[in-house]
Amino acid sequence: MKMRLTLAALAVAGLSFGASAATFEAQQPYQIHLVDGEKTTTSITQSVHSVTVGEGKHQFAVAYTKDFSTRSDIRVLNGQPVIITLEVPADAQLTLDYAEPNNYQQANQFLREQESRVRVIDKATGQVMDAEIFTIPTPAGLDTGRGIQNYLQEQGQAFNGRTDAAVAAAQAKFGDAAVDADALEMLQHWWNAADKDTRRAFQIWTIQQQ
Numbered sequence: 001m002k003m004r005l006t007l008a009a010l011a012v013a014g015l016s017f018g019a020s021a022a023t024f025e026a027q028q029p030y031q032i033h034l035v036d037g038e039k040t041t042t043s044i045t046q047s048v049h050s051v052t053v054g055e056g057k058h059q060f061a062v063a064y065t066k067d068f069s070t071r072s073d074i075r076v077l078n079g080q081p082v083i084i085t086l087e088v089p090a091d092a093q094l095t096l097d098y099a100e101p102n103n104y105q106q107a108n109q110f111l112r113e114q115e116s117r118v119r120v121i122d123k124a125t126g127q128v129m130d131a132e133i134f135t136i137p138t139p140a141g142l143d144t145g146r147g148i149q150n151y152l153q154e155q156g157q158a159f160n161g162r163t164d165a166a167v168a169a170a171q172a173k174f175g176d177a178a179v180d181a182d183a184l185e186m187l188q189h190w191w192n193a194a195d196k197d198t199r200r201a202f203q204i205w206t207i208q209q210q
Contacts, residue, residue: 021199022092024120025050026062030096033081034061037152037159038189039145053192055090059083059159061148062096063138064111068104075104079111080138081148082118083157086131093123 026032032040032048036059040048051060064079088094098118101107110117120129136155139147152158191199 021052021054022088022090023050023052023094024058024060024088025093025095026060027096029064029066030062030082031065032060032062033145034059034148035192036188037149038192039149042145044142051192053088055088057085058088059085061145061152063144063148064114066107068107077104077107077111078138079114080135081144082114082133082135083148083152084120084131084133085159086120086129089122091124094120094129095123097121097128 024032024035026049028047028049030049031042032051033042034040035051035053040051042048061081061083063081064077066077068075068077096118097120098110101110114135115133118133120131120133121127122129136148136151136157139151141147149158191202194202
């Protein structure tokens with residue numbers, strides 16, 4: 001019974017065995033700060049532009065930073081964080097798509113309109129993905145990822161990872177065992193944090209427990 005619950009939780013989290021992982025890319029000047037509510041390693045000195053996720057619902061937090069400074073003027077633009085939530089298909093190669101501004105003035109205008117000008121496409125198919133996209137206020141402090149985390153939690157907009165379709169699929173396959181939300185979040189976190197070889201070893205171990 002315990003193993004059935006664990007497998008159901010994995011199915012709800014979108015971690016289906018045998019399915020190839022999908023990728024999400026946010027090219028410069030965007031950086032990925034959060035994936036499913038968890039901070040990436042993006043920092044002042046390091047940027048994350050691509051992540052690997054499993055099939056299912058995911059939430060990404062990205063932010064635009066670009067230096068348009070000249071010899072006489074310091075012009076660094078930091079856009080409000082953009083929160084993107086969508087269902088990720090297996091094997092998808094998702095990327096941000098937008099008309100990149102050519103100069104400081106265009107970038108200023110673009111950043112005021114990010115919600116309507118940024119979209120997500122699948123590079124493998126060219127399909128524009130159905131996604132919920134909105135911006136939030138720029139957090140204070142140097143730890144942008146933590147600031148985004150705190151804001152989303154305070155506003156009740158933090159990622160929960162559960163969709164009706166995923167829950168129904170898990171129940172159909174494994175029964176009506178209740179899902180432990182905390183355990184589910186931890187399983188999803190460690191799966192997303194693991195490398196390819198570790199994921200494969202875990203898959204083999206899980207199958208052996210059946």
